[in-house]
Amino acid sequence: DAGIRPTPRSYSAVASAYATRGLPNGAVSWLEQMRKDGVTPTNNEFNVVIGAFARGRDTTGAATWLDRMRRAKLSPDEVSYSTVI
Secondary structure (H helix, E strand, O other), rough: OOOOOOOOOHHHHHHHHHOOOOOOOHHHHHHHHHHOOOOOOOHHHHHHHHHHHHEEEEEEHHHHHHHHHOOOOOOOOHHHHHHOO
């Protein structure tokens, strides 16, 4: 351990790579790893996961993560909603 801590942007970059390849579960695993590492996800990370499900035409999965975003006390934004629809 070199004392270097990943930032939310680091987690987002990896999750985005999974999302781009149509692998929503990979994006989810990075959001969960983020939490385990004590880093609080932001709207951006949730939007990446929502987008991963939307790209796979899994509207139920996208809506589920929109709800999880709200339960995490985050306010969905224009990106969140437009991604789901």
